[in-house]
Each structure stands twice: as C-alpha cells, then as structure tokens.
Amino acid sequence: MYFGVYIYLSLDKDESLISKQDCMTLECFNVSVTTPRPDRAVVPLVHRHGPCAPSQSTIKTSFAQALRRSRARADYIMSRATTQEEDGKVSIPAHLGDSVGSLEYVVKLGLGTPAVEQVVLMDTGSDLSWVQCKPCNSSDCYPQKDPLFDPSKSSTYAPIPCDSALCKTLQSDRYGNGCTSNGTQCGYRVEYGGGSKTTGVYSNDALTLAPDVVINNFHFGCGYHQGGPNDKYDGLLGLGGSPESLPVQTSKLYGGAFSYCLPSVSSGAGFLALGAPSNTSGFRFTPMTRFMHETTFYVVRLTGISVGGKQLSIPRKVFEGGMIIDCGNILTHLPDTAYGELKSAFRAAMAAYPLLPHKYDTCYNFTGYSNITVPRVALTFSGGVTVDLDVPNGVLLDDCLAFTDSGPDDYVGIIGNVNQRSLEMLYDVGGGRLGFRAGAC
Structure with a gap:
C-alpha cells in the first residue's frame, strides 16, 4: 500500500515549521x-x-x-442527548x-x-x-x-x-x-x-x-x-x-x-x-462507551488539552458529558469553557500572524509567509492517554483552528475527523476501548 505524506521540519517538541509549498509531489497509484x-x-x-x-x-x-x-x-x-423524564420513564426524541x-x-x-x-x-x-x-x-x-x-x-x-x-x-x-x-x-x-x-x-x-x-x-x-x-x-x-x-x-x-x-x-x-490487528502494542487505549441510550455513537472521556506543551487550566467536570468520536463530522466541538481556553492559548501562540477579520474566529491570513510556526495541540483522555494531533493537518482547516464550541459545560462534545488525521483509530468494541496509533498514514 502507498501512503502519501508531507514532510515537516520540527523546531522542537512543542511546535513545527511548515512550508506553504508542497514538500513533495504526490502520485496516486492503483492501491491494491x-x-x-x-x-x-x-x-x-x-x-x-x-x-x-x-x-x-x-x-x-x-x-x-x-x-x-x-x-x-x-x-x-x-x-438526541435531550431526555424527558415523566413518571419514572425516560423518553428520547425520535x-x-x-x-x-x-x-x-x-x-x-x-x-x-x-x-x-x-x-x-x-x-x-x-x-x-x-x-x-x-x-x-x-x-x-x-x-x-x-x-x-x-x-x-x-x-x-x-x-x-x-x-x-x-x-x-x-x-x-x-x-x-x-x-x-x-x-x-x-x-x-x-x-x-x-x-x-x-x-x-x-x-x-x-x-x-x-x-x-x-x-x-x-x-x-x-x-x-x-x-x-x-x-x-x-x-x-x-x-x-x-x-x-x-x-x-x-x-x-x-x-x-x-x-x-x-x-x-x-x-x-x-x-x-x-478486525483488530494481531499486534496492538503500538496503540494507546482509553475506555469507550455508548452514548446515552443510543447504540450508534462511540463515546470517550476527554480530561485535558495542552497547547505548545502547556496544559490548559480546564476543570475536569467540564468534560463530564463525554466526547463522541465522529469521522463524519469535520470540526471538533468542545464545551464552552474548554473551547474558550483553547482559543485563547492558540491565539497567543499564533500572535505573529494576522487574524482574518470575519465572523469565523481564529482564522489566519498567511499571505506572504513562506513558513508558518504552528503550536502542537494534544488531547488527553481518561486513563492518562495523551494524543498529539498531527501538525498542521490535524489542527488547522483552511487556515482556521479546526475547533468550535458545542454549548454549555458538561454537555456532550464531538471529536471531528480533522483531529483524527494520520492516527489509526482502533474501535475495540468488544473490549470497550478506543486505541490511537500515531503516524499510521
């Protein structure tokens, strides 16, 4: 199997230098x-x-x-998370x-x-x-x-x-x-x-x-x-x-x-x-559950976020609603407090670049820049599993921070497909766990 990749020059463990020009020309093969x-x-x-x-x-x-x-x-x-209780019964909107x-x-x-x-x-x-x-x-x-x-x-x-x-x-x-x-x-x-x-x-x-x-x-x-x-x-x-x-x-x-x-x-x-790979030693696992009474969605518990190697000050109770892993959604939706802390820290780390003056916050104008320094963003899940997002493809989308707010704290959030890029995501449904393996594609 052929996997096309970008090549990035790493400055240190907490940031990467990227070029606006493709570092290599990709060819598509008939993958067998x-x-x-x-x-x-x-x-x-x-x-x-x-x-x-x-x-x-x-x-x-x-x-x-x-x-x-x-x-x-x-x-x-x-x-679908909205429930109504009446006479001891729970009704979920159909x-x-x-x-x-x-x-x-x-x-x-x-x-x-x-x-x-x-x-x-x-x-x-x-x-x-x-x-x-x-x-x-x-x-x-x-x-x-x-x-x-x-x-x-x-x-x-x-x-x-x-x-x-x-x-x-x-x-x-x-x-x-x-x-x-x-x-x-x-x-x-x-x-x-x-x-x-x-x-x-x-x-x-x-x-x-x-x-x-x-x-x-x-x-x-x-x-x-x-x-x-x-x-x-x-x-x-x-x-x-x-x-x-x-x-x-x-x-x-x-x-x-x-x-x-x-x-x-x-x-x-x-x-x-x-099917699961025969060797899972390269994965790091966090517990995975179902979403409320819905069997469709896979849920994990986020416990922390870091930017540039620095842990953000976010109370754990903010994430009590859990995070749905959703490869069909583009952006990651965080509870209001968590999103506010992430946005503030990311903007501070990207202060050298002008923000685009429109309603979509945390979008940048990189015109004229040949190299851009993007801070590393890491997500920590229950069990102490920390996952470094791919830089910049797992952090930026169309020169915008690939996160948005999901609503009040303690409410369910969503981890979108941008954050999942280059990671092998292993859904061990029988074992009740989700695995992450970095640099898989």
Whole structure:
C-alpha cells in the first residue's frame, strides 16, 4: 500500500515549521490491498477532495461551509442527548436516522454479483449503508459520477421482505419506512441534519471488500429517492454501533472491531480495516462507551488539552458529558469553557500572524509567509492517554483552528475527523476501548 505524506521540519517538541509549498509531489497509484489474515479485511481510504479521490467534487468545501455543516450535524446529535423524564420513564426524541451533513472520506467497495464498484462515504455516526439504485431519474436522485447500481443485473440481489425479522429491527431502530411494492418489500428512510435524505428498499446483496473478501447477504438500502445537498459519491457506509452497520453485520467474521486512518487532504490513501490487528502494542487505549441510550455513537472521556506543551487550566467536570468520536463530522466541538481556553492559548501562540477579520474566529491570513510556526495541540483522555494531533493537518482547516464550541459545560462534545488525521483509530468494541496509533498514514 502507498501512503502519501508531507514532510515537516520540527523546531522542537512543542511546535513545527511548515512550508506553504508542497514538500513533495504526490502520485496516486492503483492501491491494491492484500488480506493476510482471514479475520481482518483492509480497503484503501482517501479524502474526497484529495489527489487520490476517485470521485472528486469540482468545488472544495470552504471553512465557512464546513462550519455550517459541522454545526448542523452537531446540533442534530446533541438533540438526541435531550431526555424527558415523566413518571419514572425516560423518553428520547425520535428521529429518522443520523446527521451526516459533512462527510469527508470515501472508500471503494464492490456491490452485487458480478461486483460493481461503489464509491461511498464512511461514517461512524451512521448505521444504515445505502447506494443510489437504478431506475432513478434526475429529479429523484442526485447526479453521481459513476453509473447507478442496477440491482436487476446482480444475481445475488434480493429485497428484504416486509414481514421479516430484519425489517422489524429496522423499524425499531427508526430507519423503517413501512412497506413498498404492494406491501411485500421492506422500506427504509434516513433523514440527515444537513438537509439530505434517502428512501428506498432495504435489500440484501454481496459486498466485496477485496478480490478474495466477500460479505454475503449484506443488508443495505437501495435508494430510489434522494434529496438535499450531496456530492457525486454513490452512497454511504455506516460504521456505527447498531445492527444495520457494517461492523455489527460482520461481527462473526471480524469480532466487531474495526480501525481506520484518515489521510490529510493533500496526502494519498489511508485505510479502513475490519478486525483488530494481531499486534496492538503500538496503540494507546482509553475506555469507550455508548452514548446515552443510543447504540450508534462511540463515546470517550476527554480530561485535558495542552497547547505548545502547556496544559490548559480546564476543570475536569467540564468534560463530564463525554466526547463522541465522529469521522463524519469535520470540526471538533468542545464545551464552552474548554473551547474558550483553547482559543485563547492558540491565539497567543499564533500572535505573529494576522487574524482574518470575519465572523469565523481564529482564522489566519498567511499571505506572504513562506513558513508558518504552528503550536502542537494534544488531547488527553481518561486513563492518562495523551494524543498529539498531527501538525498542521490535524489542527488547522483552511487556515482556521479546526475547533468550535458545542454549548454549555458538561454537555456532550464531538471529536471531528480533522483531529483524527494520520492516527489509526482502533474501535475495540468488544473490549470497550478506543486505541490511537500515531503516524499510521
């Protein structure tokens, strides 16, 4: 596997010097991934706006767009934390699906028999996977770069019956949409916080992860009606914790564990792996739990933040709400107090550079600077696990600090995909822990 990287000159342990010019020219290769163990499958993963993206958008997402979409997604997730107690009962607001308004990373998979290549966005904040299916005209489906998946040409495709146990589970998980085709087929519906939605038929087919790795009877949505803002991808791959997700569906094969490494925008391929690596000595682990009564989201406890090697003065109680690990959200959302301390310390360390005078705070004008010194930012999690974020790709987005506020202290926060770049994130679901391995892609 080929991994493209930037090269940075490190000044000392607490800061790095970066060049505004690419330090190396990246080439995209046809990445082939072998699977040396039957209990682990690995596929290439790339940034959807990066040089290796198989289906690039013509317009790159700006920080303003990223912030709007990230907040819309965060607001939706936060709404699922709202509980109402009455007569000893707890009621959680019902929503159809999860918010995935700002996904950034894609993988290539094969669907059907013979396998047809699909470029799908991956997301730990969603469960149900789906692709757009033929027939679907321009008013019902958004324009994608690849041809629509045609279920009639797959010898292994089958719609899931409406009276099946799978359909009943779909209904209980809030993804159901009644029955279609005269009441015989199971309908699905997912609405996203950013305004997108997809509806269609819950289906079975073969999913090919690698030439010799095929998941039979994979459950997914065959989408016939889509709406809202979308890029030219073919669909979505759900990595959440509910029964509809890929890790749960393949848990008998791969144990429910999975990992990924998200490359920076300018780098080549990262990877998505099902199954835990045989050697985890390079990882540092922190406890991982579920979010309230929601099985979709993975939660860890943040205990501290440092900038330039100096620990910020943030009371631990600020982080009591936990942090959702969300590769489908761009920015990291911190409780108000934590964000205020981080912003203040980061601005002080970056005082040599002018702030851009617009409403998105902590954005810089680097025009005329050939080299920029960016302080290191580290996150500390329960168990004393400290993770240094990649500099600058894991700290800055479009020359802006890749953090924002999530709301009152003690409220749930979100760790977005920018902070996760270049780290292998190992979701050991069975062991109740999340692992970090630095410099993995």
